[in-house]
Amino acid sequence: MAIVKAVRGTRDLLPFETELWNRVEAVARSVFARYGFGEIRTPIFEATELFARGVGEETDIVSKEMFTWEDRARAASEKSQSLTLRPENTAGVVRAYIENKLDATGNLQKLYYIGPQFRRERPQKGRYRQFFQIGAEVIGPQSAGSESPVRDAEILEMLSTLLDELGVKGWQLDINSVGSSTDRPRYVAALKEALAPVKHRMCEDNQRRAETNPLRVLDSKDENDQEIINGLPKIADFLDAASTEHFAQVRAALDASGVPYRINPRLVRGLDYYTRTTFEFTVPDGSGLGTQNALLGGGRYDGLSEMLGGPRAPGIGFAIGADRLILILQAQYPEATAKQLDAYIAPMGVPQNAAALALARELRRAGLSVEVGDGSFRLKKSFEAADKVARRVVILGEDEVATGILTVKTFATGEQVKIARADLIESLR
RNA sequence: GCGGCUAUAGUUCAGUGGCAGAACGCCGCUCUGUGGCAGCGGAUGUCGUGGGUUCGAAACCCACUAGCCGCCCCA
Numbered sequence: 001m002a003i004v005k006a007v008r009g010t011r012d013l014l015p016f017e018t019e020l021w022n023r024v025e026a027v028a029r030s031v032f033a034r035y036g037f038g039e040i041r042t043p044i045f046e047a048t049e050l051f052a053r054g055v056g057e058e059t060d061i062v063s064k065e066m067f068t069w070e071d072r073a074r075a076a077s078e079k080s081q082s083l084t085l086r087p088e089n090t091a092g093v094v095r096a097y098i099e100n101k102l103d104a105t106g107n108l109q110k111l112y113y114i115g116p117q118f119r120r121e122r123p124q125k126g127r128y129r130q131f132f133q134i135g136a137e138v139i140g141p142q143s144a145g146s147e148s149p150v151r152d153a154e155i156l157e158m159l160s161t162l163l164d165e166l167g168v169k170g171w172q173l174d175i176n177s178v179g180s181s182t183d184r185p186r187y188v189a190a191l192k193e194a195l196a197p198v199k200h201r202m203c204e205d206n207q208r209r210a211e212t213n214p215l216r217v218l219d220s221k222d223e224n225d226q227e228i229i230n231g232l233p234k235i236a237d238f239l240d241a242a243s244t245e246h247f248a249q250v251r252a253a254l255d256a257s258g259v260p261y262r263i264n265p266r267l268v269r270g271l272d273y274y275t276r277t278t279f280e281f282t283v284p285d286g287s288g289l290g291t292q293n294a295l296l297g298g299g300r301y302d303g304l305s306e307m308l309g310g311p312r313a314p315g316i317g318f319a320i321g322a323d324r325l326i327l328i329l330q331a332q333y334p335e336a337t338a339k340q341l342d343a344y345i346a347p348m349g350v351p352q353n354a355a356a357l358a359l360a361r362e363l364r365r366a367g368l369s370v371e372v373g374d375g376s377f378r379l380k381k382s383f384e385a386a387d388k389v390a391r392r393v394v395i396l397g398e399d400e401v402a403t404g405i406l407t408v409k410t411f412a413t414g415e416q417v418k419i420a421r422a423d424l425i426e427s428l429r
Numbered sequence: 430g431c432g433g434c435u436a437u438a439g440u441u442c443a444g445u446g447g448c449a450g451a452a453c454g455c456c457g458c459u460c461u462g463u464g465g466c467a468g469c470g471g472a473u474g475u476c477g478u479g480g481g482u483u484c485g486a487a488a489c490c491c492a493c494u495a496g497c498c499g500c501c502c503c504a
Contacts, residue, residue: 005494008496064430127503318504
């Protein structure tokens with residue numbers, strides 16, 4: 001019979017790697033807590049309309065990458081509704097902010113989340129249909145300082161701390177400002193105008209982008225088009241005074257904290273809600289990500305709450321591609337060793353099984369990690385089994401049970417000692 | 430969604446139309462309470478799935494599925 005397999009773009013995470021996942025998540029929670037963030041858990045599916053309005057109808061995510069279905073009415077009084085597995089989490093967090101009236105607290109909300117997201121893209125290394133993001137949002141009324149450049153710089157400084165604490169090597173921070181919600185349309189219009197007379201000389205992709213999404217032209221890697229791209233209007237020239245000042249203050253704060261960054265005027269992000277500061281952390285080629293070099297991205301979204309029918313609530317946030325972060329760490333630390341148990345108890349002979357399990361219970365209650373073999377194993381087999389999973393083997397034969405003097409061998413050194421049962425726990429720590 | 434490459438043992442891979450292979454790993458024995466080394470032996474398998482060509486297909490053809498690479502886009 002044919003076996004049922006995990007569906008395209010999804011995968012199982014087994015213990016040898018969930019250990020790293022748990023470590024990454026623990027470090028993230030620890031860092032977030034120090035910056036005053038609390039965890040939020042939003043539903044894994046939402047009304048389709050949330051993403052259409054929040055992320056943007058014309059974005060690739062919404063127009064072709066969502067898992068959407070019609071939840072049909074089951075009674076005359078029930079309405080059918082279009083639902084979607086969340087393709088990102090910012091829209092959901094802002095929806096929760098509005099719905100739970102968190103603005104009424106008057107406080108800045110600092111919220112983080114860790115969870116699966118879903119996009120129906122073609123899978124590749126570092127790109128899955130169910131993938132995991134670790135993200136955070138700072139959002140609140142203007143009176144709470146949600147619009148302050150301090151928030152932008154704090155988020156970026158926190159991310160640099162997180163990546164350093166995780167041991168990610170060679171990360172690079174790119175920042176840009178895409179301007180306010182009025183700057184951005186003015187710039188896009190100017191870009192379109194500038195592209196009109198020259199786009200016919202550009203590659204096919206860029207000709208299409210010039211029409212559909214001019215900002216994306218800036219991202220192009222096409223070598224022949226670089227000269228034209230360099231001659232296009234710069235976003236910096238279209239920022240109003242407030243946005244220019246805002247960006248300057250973000251940079252000044254980063255400089256003061258010693259966070260290295262690069263201003264990248266071509267950094268545009270694909271989601272419609274971004275305003276002012278946008279950023280991206282990348283790692284160099286050969287860091288385990290294949291062609292994907294962005295491991296996290298984010299930006300400011302001063303108008304998102306209002307787009308979703310909520311109060312004015314400026315915010316800024318980011319999402320880390322956890323799958324990509326794991327790939328990087330696995331590539332940068334290939335020798336990371338599997339965790340070893342404190343002891344393996346080897347009963348000699350089936351009659352010793354009961355005593356072995358009782359001893360294991362005692363050790364485990366004392367906080368030691370322990371595995372128990374089986375009395376039917378030959379001692380040689382017990383040693384082989386023990387060496388694979390534990391640092392030490394405790395031999396429990398007829399003699400040991402009778403005398404209470406146990407034999408303990410440490411694999412790393414080959415040292416073997418006799419230890420009274422009363423002293424065993426201390427000697428295994 | 431588009432293009433390319435790939436799919437054979439647990440793993441990495443060889444096998445260009447004629448009996449399904451190697452290395453590593455695994456299991457057993459040499460060795461009845463001492464592993465790592467060594468020797469000997471053993472099991473590896475619907476050759477991704479389905480169809481076609483052929484006397485004969487792991488191999489050639491088609492479709493499908495999945496992975497990887499590139500594009501698009503993004504985390």
